[in-house]
Amino acid sequence: MAAALFRGRAASLVAGRKNVFSALQLTRPQSNFFAPVEDVMLPSGSFNNKVAFITGGGTGLGRAMTTTLSQLGAQCVIASRKLDVLQQTAEEIGKETGNKVHAVQCDVRDPQAVSKCVDQIEALAGLPDVIINNAAGNFISPSERLSPNGWKTITDIVLNGTAFVTLELGKRLIQKQKGASFLAITTIYAESGSGFVVPSASAKAGVEALYKSLAAEWGRYGQRFNIIQPGPIKTKGAFSRLDPTGAFEKSMKHRIPTGRLGTKGEIANLAAYMSSDFATWMSGAVIRLDGGEYVFISGEFNNLISVTPDQWKAMEAMIRNTKGS
Template sequence: MAAAAGWRRPGLWAAGSLRALLPTRLFSHGSNLLSESSNAPQATFFSPLQKVMLPPNTFQGKVAFITGGGTGLGKGMTTALSSLGAECIIASRKIEVLKQTAEEISSKTGNKVHAIQCDVRDPTAVKNAVAELIKVAGYPDVVINNAAGNFISPTERLSTNAWKTITDIVLSGTAFVTLEIGKELIKVQKGAAFLAITTIYAESGSGFVTPSATAKAGVEAMCKSLAAEWGRYGMRFNVIQPGPIKTKGAFSRLDPTGMFEKKLIERTPCGRLGTVEEIANLATYLCSEYASWISGAVIRMDGGEYVSMAGEFNDLRKTTSEQWDMMEAMIRKTKGS
């Protein structure tokens, strides 16, 4: 699965959403998205904006390389970068999907989007893809490791091949891309902003997605390590941990019956799922010169879901007013005795 980190893709696009990312559109509060994804009353306080937040031409003259760029979050981030002036190169295994996405985005933004076939699990394929990237567009200023894979399964049912498939894509693939591009940048003394897309359970761990949790945690450790080591070469490394974002690819594998979506919304304090555009805005900021002093950061963007699950007494939010009255009366009685 091309890039399923947690419950993202880890995207639910409104009509005309590709155009919504272009700077010419006024801000929108995405009411269609809310009506489709949530009935929680508090969601109206947290309406998603659907426009790039950075000034036009922020990435003019810049080159951006995005793995898993043909669909979901990768497509959203590519669209945002392209709308802000970047020349984008998207990579994944499915070249036809890439070509279609590249043509679609380029026709809307007016900027070049190139498609390069690459299986990130194969170091030779990565080396060839990076050589082609440099040939067609030059050395990248932005590198986004977005390609991933995931599925739900009891860990005891996993074969060694199943484990290897996920960890090869997520951890090894991210490392192969990062190291190959990083070494080339060091040779020519050029800096760049690297970004990895992980998941909130990379921090906590999670049952039933153990290979993904393990691999994503490794990606975060690698990014923090390289932020410390390669800053001297002009490179920054940051991570986004998306919470639940509904996309066809991720949810078809992680929530095939649709039973889990309601629970996700119920336990998220903001009362809704996230949107691709919101992640794209954070990604473009972290990769821009506006964030030139941010490196080694792991930023959670999940509507409060992580802290909602973490607090021992958070389930008390389900307590009714009458139940609170009863408990307070019992406490007063106990004090009196």
């Protein structure tokens, strides 16, 4: 009798939690406390007389970071495979900020193309003071359906591409005795791993190991290496491959304690700070900017946030009446 009553109460609690979960999917009122501020954070002129190189700079986060650095005075060079997109972005940002933005075509998967790209950067603006490795690729797939080509496509862009760009530029900077700030954009699951995006998780984890290693080894040459792990930020390219139906976005906010997705401007401000002279003592750092998502999904009991006060009363009564160990 007692066992049946316990099961009945438990089922009721589960049903109640599902209803609360559905409601929280639709409205996350705490987001009112955490409204984003996307104005440029650093003082005007913080990047005057500096050159910034951003891979994947034509769209999404790359474009946002380029815009912010250009607004702060940097002469920016953006690179990706699609030259037409790059040229349009460079022209638009240049008009907006009044600072020159150069577009250089580059397939980061090809070390020879990377070497030619760096030749162009040197000819256009000189070796950069700021390097942001942002170029990436990703798609969702059950690992049992993953092909060798699918694995290679992502790891070539993310891990090999970052390594080719970093090593090519790093060696030239060392030769010229010039310091620089390197920044890599990874993801929170580089730390935890994640099913269904295994090539990306593996490659991003490799990028983090690369940057931590070089922070230790190449600091003596005036180079520093840092990492940003963004949480979910809606960009057209990423969400079209990772959330094609839109269903994931609807449930995503439930597991973000601040109740909202991040914005491109927030990442751009953090990237600018970490790449600036205000952060010269920062190297080997991994900064997570995710609204608390990582700590929420990591805690075994954090889903109890959806239990109502009345349900807690019922559970507390059940717990107090439990006998034995």
